[in-house]
Amino acid sequence: MAKAFSNEWSFDLAGGADTIVARSSAAGRAAVAVVRISGPATGAIAAAIAPDVDVTRPWRAALTSVRDAAGDEIDRSIAIFYRRPRSYTGEDMLELMVHGAPWIVRTIMVAACDAGARPAGPGEFTRRAVANGKMDLVQAEAVNDLVRAETAWQARLARAQADGVLSGRFGALRDGLVELLARLEGSLDFSDHEAESERAVVEERLVEVVGTTRELLATARAGRRVRDGLRVVIAGPPNSGKSTLFNRLVGREGAIVSPHPGTTRDVIEAEIEVSGVRVVLKDTAGVGASSDPIEREGIRRATGAVAEADLVLLLAAADDTAVAMPPLAPDRAAVRVRSKWDLDPHRARPDGWLPVSCRTGEGLSELHGALASAVTEGIADLGGEWAISERHRAALANALDELERVDLEHPELAVENVRAAAAAVGELTGEVLTEDVLDRIFGTFCIGK
Helix, strand or coil, X not given: CCEECCHHHXXXXXXXXXXXXXXXXXXXXXXXXXXXXXXXXXXXXXXXXXXXXXXXXXXXXXXXEEECCCCCEEEEEEEEEECCCCCCCCCCEEEEEEEECHHHHHHHHHHHHHCCEEECCXXXXXXXXXXXXXXXXXXXXXXXXXXXXCCHHHHHHHHXXXXXXXXXXXXXXXXXXXXXXXXXXXXXXXXXXXXXXXXXXXXXXXXXXXXXXXXXXXXXXXXXXXXXCEEEEEEXXXXXXXXXXXXXXXXXXXXXXXXXXXXXXXXXXXXXXXXXXXXXXXXXXXXXXCCCHHHXXXXXXXHHHHHHXXXXXXXXXXXXXXXXXXXXXXXXXXXXXXXXXXXXXXXXXXXXXXXXXXXXXXXXXXXXXXXXXXXXXXXXXXXXXXXXXXXXXHHHHHHHHHHHCCCCCCHHHHHHXXXXXXXXXXXXXXXXECHHHHHHHHCCCCECC
């Protein structure tokens, strides 16, 4: 059951009034590891395992001996105690920076549990931060995106959203919906003359919130590109140089290259970064007629990869006079490439095709430029502000569906539509919450964050 967000949610969302402990740095051996403890018993646990920490002087780094239940020293540590609410979680919190030997980290966590903590679950520190008003759900998701960022655009977008830029957009949309709802509900009690006067204002507000919702939804495609990467497929007839181009773009020998047609029979993929965007590049079997059942299966898979691609590099050899290309959907983006251009570099450049030679390097720079332009389309204009995720897209699509069904000739029904739209948008930042939504969000986090 959905509940309105308030501070009363704190312990419900956090999982109780207990104290949790986890390693917050990456697992495995390292020069330094961070052990994080958060909850009401943090001060008592600090006194038990790190007695040199002065909890009356928070937010100061101190050198301390970390000890187990028997009083034996485990390691020397730099410790920082954070007094609530000025901590990441909004609770009393202790961070211990110790040597990153797995035994040291494990033993310190056991000592903390002996002193009253329990192991944290995935994302539980951030979940408590949301519960205690330190951030909203959009910012919490951005924290997870930032931890997982592998490219410049992923990090840039996550950083902007962690700073609350997208939350501000969602908040403004919800405020607009709440105002619209209030006006609609008020109009039910107006006289005919007053209702007619209010009708123009209501129509204006409805147009505004519908426009804002559509504007935000329009960034979903760019958001998927940033978070999940762009699927780019190299396709074309057999022996057109697909695997050679794949290897040049990847920068290593990822696919077998042979002068014999039909060498590639499966879809081979590799990840590359283009203009700060993750790209999943796929090499496919040559598309053409074949009596070989294995080769036919490769062609079937190649056709399927093309159908699912965001961008297709259509390849045909320079000396191929009868180009047989795989079918493309009308809206499928494609770059047409004439490979092996070094076979006759003096021939006229064909209209709509980009001549390339992987042997001499001719045209590769231009191909990289075309690829970068296609990959970053719609992303560069975002300014880090939008690019919604799939969860955001689904909620906004639900809100838009409700708003498009608003019929001002029937204000009683319109009120219910706008109320449902406001609830859908409220789920985004946490004004309206359900346990299953929270579990889905924080279940993707690593333990210790």
